[in-house]
Each structure stands twice: as C-alpha cells, then as structure tokens.
Amino acid sequence: MSLTGRVGKSLAPRITELAPGLTTSFVREALSRAIDGVGPLPGAAAAADKQLAEQHGNVERAIHEVIENHVRYAGTQGFATNVGGLVTAAFAIPANITGVTLVQCRMIAAIAHLRGHDLHDPRVRNAILTTLLGEEVVTSLVRKKKLPAPPMALATAPAHDPNLDAIISAEVAADLIARIAGKRLATTIGRRVPVVGGLVGMGADGYATWKIGRYADREILPRTRGSAAR
Template sequence: MGLTARVGKQLAPKMAGFAPGLTGSFVREALHRAIVGIGPLPPAAVAADRQLAEQRGDVDKAVHEVIENHVRYAGAQGFVTNIGGLVTAALTIPTNITGLALIQCRMIAGIAHLRGYDLDDPRVRNGLLVAMLGEDSVSSLVKKRKLPAPPMGLATAPQHDPSLDLLISTEVASDLIAKVAGKRLAVTVGRRVPVVGGVVGMGADGYLTWKVGRYADREFLPRAKR
C-alpha cells in the first residue's frame, strides 16, 4: 500500500467529521438513487438499456460504453471537487465522496442489469456495493473471512443474509473515504495550484472508476433474465 493510501486509511475515521452524513448509510442511499434515478440522471437500468439499443443488442459493447460514460462522469466531478485546493477541502471532500459513490453505484448497477441481474434483489445490491471495493480489497476480505464471497457470489447466494448489510456498507464507506482522503493528500501536499489539483482529481477519480468498472465487468457474468 502506498503512502497516500496508508494515510488515507488513517484519516478515514476522522473524515466523517467534515459531514455528519458520511456514515455507512450514505452508500446505501447512493445505490438507491443510482437505481431509481436522480435529477437529470435516469435510472441505471434505463440508461443501460439505451446503451444496449445503441449497440444493437451487443451486451459486451453496451457494458463497455456504460463504463466509459461513467469514467467521464467521475473525471468531471473529480475535477470540479478538487479544483479549489486545500482551502475548500472541508466543503468539497464530502461532495467528492458522495458523487463518486453515486457514479460508481450507477455504473455497476448498469453492468449488472445488462448481464441479467435483478437490481431490486437485496443480494444483488450487496454484490453491487462490494464490487466498489475492487478486486484486491475483496480478495483480502474474503481471505480473512469477513466476506463470504466476492460480488457475484453474494448476488447469486441462495438467500439474503441481512447481517452482511451493515458490514458491507461500513467497508465500502470507509474505503471510499480513504481513497478520496489519500488522493486529496497527494494533491494538496505536492501541488499548491488549484487548477492542477482539479486535473489530478479528474485523473484519479476517472482511473478509480475505470478499475471498478472492469472488475464489475469480470465479476457479473451473464444470467438468464427471469
């Protein structure tokens, strides 16, 4: 783990002080809004179906477009929420975290929908959230037996285990906060120019989202739609 990632993990428990809403519940709310739609953004399934239509029914191409679109969304919000530099960090870090959560939830939900998963199923929702952690973190949690299975295993479990809900929400929230805190440290310690911070934030959020999208693409294998 790199220096900024380690510091991000150390700062994560303190970051909630910037905004009372940054508890485990915000990732569930982000997932809900991603699935049902919010503001100008249509529901994840609707947007994914539009991509499928544009790609003439080619699911893999539609998944690729869903990932690319959300990488661009993540980059745009990463630029805007990091352009102010250290001065505006207390205001923009919570916005950056919740924005990234919404975008990544929407992307993963779109991928899962295209592959035949029911987004209203609580097992699938847990799988979607776990995918946000990325392959390395998920493998570590499964190895430590904190999680019983990776995203697809959770999404296709025989039954929903409610005891996992809080654990998953907490892990995902902590991971997102740590990633954003670590990125902000890299931006503010190494660079004092606000616009440069925006460019770094754009690249970092876009790359994180691309990695998560590729992981979700590999995890959510096709299922027959019921």
C-alpha cells in the first residue's frame, strides 16, 4: 500500500470529520446513478451496448474500449461538476471522489453487462461494489473473512444474501474515506511540488480507474447458464 493509502486507512475512522455525507446510502445511490445514467452520461448498459456495436459485436474489444473511455473520464478535470444532483445531495463529500466513484461504478457495471450479467440483480450489484474496492483490498477482506467471496462468486451465488448489502456498502464507504484522506495528504504535498500536484490532479484517478478496470475484466467472467438469476 502506498504512503497516502496507509495514511488514509489510519484516518478512515474519522468519517464524520472527513466526509459527513459519505454514508452507505450514498454508496448505493452512486451505484444506481452509474447504472441508470446521470447528467450527461447514459447508463452503464447503454454505454456498453454502444461500444459493442462500434466493435462489431466483439465483446473483448468492447470491454477494452469501455475501460479506456472511463480512464479518460476519470482523468478529466471538472468531471464531477457535471454529474448532477448526486453531488448536490452529498455536498460534504469532495466532488472529485463523487465523480470518480460514479465513473468507476459505471465502468464495472458496463463490463458486467457485456459479460451477460443482469445489472438489476442485487447479487451483481454487490459484486460491482466489491470490485470497486480493488483486487488487493478484496483479497485481504476475503482472507480475513470480512467478505465471503470475491466479486464473481458474489455475482453468481445461489441466492442473494441481504445481510451482505450493508457489509459491502460499509466497506466501500470506508475505502472512499481512506481515498479522501490520502488525497488530502497528496494535495498538501503537491502544493509544494508542482509536478506531484499535476500528477495527483490528472494521473492518479486515471491510473486507479485503469487498475480497477483490469481487475473487473479478469474477475467478472461471462455468466453461464447455471449462474442465471433464479
């Protein structure tokens, strides 16, 4: 884990001070907006279908384009100002975190859609949020038995476990708090070192989104007939 990540984790319990609007309900609302569409962005399935059409039905190429597009979205300055009511409703949360969360949820959901998963299935929604945590965090949580399984297993579980909804939402909210704390530290450093400040402003979110996209590509596999919603 990076220095900013370690510092972020140590500050994560100060949730009220760092981001009083960042709750588990915010996490679920962000996911819903990412799937249904918000502001200038159409929903995840529509974005995925557009890429699939442009790639002449080649799913793997469409997934590659989905990831590349969302990496660009994440790195675009000022994106979060265009995501509409969600930012207004959660004004206490730094707009950058709000925007990047939406972008990354939308990207993962688009990949899941292209792999044949139903975005309205609560199991799939839990898998999307779990993927948002990133491979290292997911592996650690599964090892510590804080999560029962990685995203693909959650998406194709025999039945939806409602108790997991709150657990996963809480883990994602804590992770976002850690990101906020880490970014505040990095921004402070960046004020003194202009090059670092520029990288934090444009490169960090894009790189993080690329990593999560690659993880989603590896983890969320095509749905088989036996894993269809029951």
